[in-house]
Amino acid sequence: MSIFFEKKLLFWRQWILPALLLAGLFLLALTPIAKAQPVRGLYVAGGGGVSFNQGQQINPKVRLDYPGKHGPPGSPTNDQIITGGKLLYNPGYSVEGSIGWGLGNGFRVEVQGLMTKNELSGIMDGGFPAQGSGHQMVYGGFANAYYDMDIGLNWIYPYIGFGIGYEWQKDNMKLVNTAQSVNPYTEQIGGTTGNFAYQAIGGASFPVPWILGLSTTLEYRFNTMVGGHGHTATTSGTPVVDVTNGAHLPTPVSTTFGTKTYFNDSILLGLRYEFNPIPPDVIERPVLMPPAPPPAAQRTYMVFFDWNSTALTPRAREIIGLAARNSTNVQYTKILVKGYSDTSGETIKGGPSYNDNLSYRRADNVKAELVHDGVAAGLVSVKGLGATNLLMPTGPGVRDAQNRRVEINFN
Missing domain, CATH: 2.40.160.20 (Porin)
Known part of the structure; x- marks a missing residue:
């Protein structure tokens, strides 16, 4: 054995x-x-x-x-x-x-x-x-x-x-x-x-x-x-x-x-x-953190323009498209599109009326792009406010890119 x-x-x-x-x-x-x-x-x-x-x-x-x-x-x-x-x-x-x-x-x-x-x-x-x-x-x-x-x-x-x-x-x-x-x-x-x-x-x-x-x-x-x-x-x-x-x-x-x-x-x-x-x-079991809440959708957007121009830049079109998409995620009764200009037109182009007209056409172009991106035209109102509410306060006859803008507000 x-x-x-x-x-x-x-x-x-x-x-x-x-x-x-x-x-x-x-x-x-x-x-x-x-x-x-x-x-x-x-x-x-x-x-x-x-x-x-x-x-x-x-x-x-x-x-x-x-x-x-x-x-x-x-x-x-x-x-x-x-x-x-x-x-x-x-x-x-x-x-x-x-x-x-x-x-x-x-x-x-x-x-x-x-x-x-x-x-x-x-x-x-x-x-x-x-x-x-x-x-x-x-x-x-x-x-x-x-x-x-x-x-x-x-x-x-x-x-x-x-x-x-x-x-x-x-x-x-x-x-x-x-x-x-x-x-x-x-x-x-x-x-x-x-x-x-x-x-x-x-x-x-x-x-x-x-x-x-x-x-x-x-x-x-x-x-x-x-x-x-x-x-x-x-x-x-x-x-x-x-x-x-x-x-x-x-x-x-x-x-x-x-x-x-x-x-x-x-x-x-x-x-x-x-x-x-x-x-x-x-x-x-791994520790699972709760998902972060989605960020609140924006209610205000701004696009900027070249001097003496109403044409939308590629970047402006991107921002308008984002605003159009987010319009489905926020509650509102109307969209107010307000156009502005810098102060240069008052001396170069013949007075405040030129800036008022220029700012209105800028706002109208933004509205047209919103409608193109799916927003109902009846919900959008347009205003041209000229060289008022300046983001960058300047004297008369000054070209300033931040003042040449259109604001989109969901109200």
Whole structure:
């Protein structure tokens, strides 16, 4: 059974882990599409699940010179205390708890405590056939950082994370030679060792609809400790010969038992509660400002003329057209078109009557353009007021463009 799990874990490490890494990188590359799913403020989380210890390689350098024989390490005359090979474990369990803080922009940080426990199954490629018993417990603390993502589905929010910390490995295990029926050779492994550790995390949260701030979580964690790990080892029973190299495995001996690797894969189901959650409608619905009211339609328009001219300029026609269109948006009983002139005609053209006549013809041309643009002729009245009501006060005989004008008033 343990060899079966060892093969499955090797497949997981060779194929599944790279696939998860690529998926995480792909999601990061899609951050403009996969928006941040913010966790804001304080939260707590906890969970538990299944733990898979990958096979731990025994350090073959732990050896003892057999009495009366000397030789370089590894030679047939140099007998080892502990056999080589790889320790195998049955699936166990893992629990964790954490407290963290969401930054409100998709990132969050936390401190976490965790523990895993796996039963020893046996040894692979060892110097003698062995049956294992006892367990290995690993516990420690981590500082983790996460990035939560919104992929457009309101029921699932993926996240990825990474953590560094420190772990302790506590062994209470026994290997018994199954080839000996009486007083079999036995290795008792115990003690605690610690080292720095790191972990990679990928998972997803699933909001609980009826409890704001509560989510279930499903995640995968890959955890490893750096360096080798030394434990105490005591041998007893009938000595044996290591079938892999012919070395004697003596008894009774107490020494250090070393392993070179620790890799753990865990799948956890848990809960996370946010104390200051962002309501879904705040996250998903943009704030819509009411439309600005339409500007009130103008009631007065002015057009200007060249000196001594009644001809409408292109700009004058644009303004008259705007007035005609807006005539349908305002309430009025009549449209009064008043024409004016500057003071130059009084001295150059023979007196006020010239300016009165010129201003009237300007106003009449504006009325004709209004009618052309759809205004009923009966609603428009025309006046020529000459050089009166000057916009720019001047003396007599002065040419001024602002005074040569026609005003359109909706009354």
